[in-house]
Amino acid sequence: MINRILITGSNGLLGQKLVALLQTQPGVELIATSRGANKLAELYPAVRFVPLDVTDRAQVQAVLRAERPTHLIHTAAMTNVDECELNREACWLHNVTAVEHLLEACEQLDIHLTHVSTDFIFSGEEGPLAEDAIPSPVNFYGESKLAAEKLVQASPAPWAIVRTVLVYGTAHDYGRTNIVLWVRDSLRANTPIKVVDDQFRTPTLAEDLAQGCWLVARQHATGIFHISSSELLTPYQMALQVADFFGLNRELISRVDANSFSQPARRPLRTGFIITKAQQQLGYQPHTFQDGIALLARQTEG
Template sequence: MKTVLITGANGLLGQKLVQLYDQQDGISVIATGKGENRNASGRYTYTQMDVTSKEDVSHVVSKYQPDVIINTAAMTHVDQCELDPETCWTLNVTAVENLIGACEASGSFLIQLSTDFIFDGESGPYVEDDLPNPLSKYAESKLASERLLESSNVKHAIVRTMLVYGIVHDMSRSNIILWVKKSLEEKKLIKVVNDQWRTPTLAEDLAKGCALIAEKRAEGVWHISGKDLLTPYDMAIATADFFNLDKSFIEKADGSIFTQPAKRPAKTGFILDKAKRELGYEPVSFKEGLAILKSQLAHV
């Protein structure tokens, strides 16, 4: 593996992948995004590319001939996808069609990011070959992109993940931990769901998981997440404890009190045995993830 092209390089996972690969000798990193570069400076090459444009994707992939493409570009706001299914489909499915076409010409290995939301949450945590049953437009689009890849001739891997948390270089994006921390520091009462379960994923762990798959060209479906099964309420309490903030401002809430356009699966979570056994993947605990975030915040 010599050249890695990353789509959605301005996003959380995209930035972590750029950082990870930029530190490695012998690897040329092509970071791509629709807008201006928001990554820290480095040795990588940044070029604008719109994944929804077949011509754009074909031109950039043809120019750089990457050995591996990691597609982190997507429309991930679940409720927004429900309200605007056309844009959701364009970003999450048509874009993958474009990448498949480019990879057929270049021979690139394609890693596609997917989601725990393809499952209905009735029998989590899940292994890779459990049957999907999407509950939302977002989930339907991500499952459709999986099916596209599986029916193509492109060498590929599908990486399902969930509830990714971390800090981007320019602090332009929030996440549940930063939201809880900021709210409690401002002494705001927050209601946090206690009837949905996930295995929250540190962005650095997800980047490492993708890199392990890329290095081995490990085809197929992979579940890459954190290892602790938690509710958002559990995460909020752990965040308050870790940063020595007042937990009395955190109130348990039933998911049904929130009016959200898209339905969420109740209990997902991933069983990571396959990734641990075949890739050597080992995520940090949620508490260790909080410590990593704290150290990063100290340098912002």
Template sequence: MNILILGDSGFVGNVVNKTISKDNEFSLNYIDNFRVGEIDYRSVIEEKIEQNNIEVIVNCIAMANVDLCEENKEQCFQVNVDFVRVLADICKDKNIRLIHISSNAVYGGADYPYSENSIKKPVNYYGECKMMADDYIEKVLVDYAIVRPITVYGPKNKNERHNPVTFYIEKLMKGENINLVDDNYVNMLHVDDLALCLNKILKEKLKGSFNLSGDISECRYDLGYRICSVCGFPHNLIKKVSGSEFKTKAKRPYNTSFDNTKMKKTLKIKPKNLDNSILEIYKKMKNEKNN
């Protein structure tokens, strides 16, 4: 299967790349060296398709900083909507399967947990744009998968950016205090579970939308408290604060936790145990610090 990955340098893109590259069934091609709007990306993509007989495109390109999207709506729309529409049109014209990485930001946060059939009601501009892109894909394509991974956590390599778990553990290992909000609930997804889901969707050519998450829905304060309990850090290092104390350009939804029934029944993937995963990550980070 000849696959073209768009945007493999981000966190999710890295997961996609590592997942697919391990499988001999997949022949991988990449485009990650252009910025949407700076070149004729349609020609670049079409040339890559023709040169490599591409059968599947995996799109990981996104402008995902929600505050920046609120400040620069034109660029957000260009990357998160216009680009995806062009991509969907290319896939339709050339009979190529599209796997598009979307977001839990398409949901409003009041009617949780969200299944694939839940109504989209985004509360910020980033979410609006992701919703418009999803809707267009569903309208023009038949052979597609929209993958919505919720907040992803897991072990990180030296040069990779932090996720909530690794960030909090690093702070706590240094004995630093952390202020954590008591809203913005999600049921985080382990990076290994995301990899398993993507592999299954690719190999079995599954279609439709897939909301991917773990089983435990928590706010950031609850997560921090859990990490202290599991790893043995003093609980007084974390302080509960209201999300209203953090002034942000973009509004955050209260709770976008997913109903992951489809993930379990269709993909047959059970989320990893959160406590065990946190302990594994802590042991890895502690070992790296001591060596």
């Protein structure tokens, strides 16, 4: 059976990793969609690209009816946590209303939906967390993603929710940085940095998250899956690993508490995921953080 897989947000970090992975898979017809011009046109000229603004209901209906995918992997979202706190209307439009539009079409056309969600739906009072942990977000981004999850879970369409944590990676023509590159580049420039040591996460390599989404779609899996690494680390511990890997001066790294930063949105202190379900049911196997650093080094330094 040939799977027609449509990706939303193909210009983003996860979207790009999914395109790179799926365009090599036998039996997959891939449709990449995103707002704006296709950033991957030169890298993957054979991949079909269709412009799609997921906040536009008419456009969602038209594209999904024309393309008739069997599976949809929804990666497009507004993910800047502070921006979501300050621009709540835009956050709700991109993270909730867009999901309503996609679900409506998936229900009409019997499309399997893989919806990407986040550890920020949780309060941060305990972690690592299994799929049945009770959500209680502490910021508006988390509220929006939880609202979207509830819509997905109430849908009669076949669905899966893939939750993830602190995704890092590098992509083509992609403006945002990540903890590995930020620490490496700051230390190389001899710039002192402050890194929190009271937040705990299981950092996720973007390639691993793409692999998890593909395993879900390929197996037509349904339900909730936690996709991350299995190592519970603080950003400070991550920064030390980055410094050591690249042979940089770890003395430039100052250990601080989260309350030393003034940010519009609160962050959950302790999340991280238990990934046993994904490992056992999907065959998911993530990289270690050390291996993730090494992969980024190869990708950015040749």
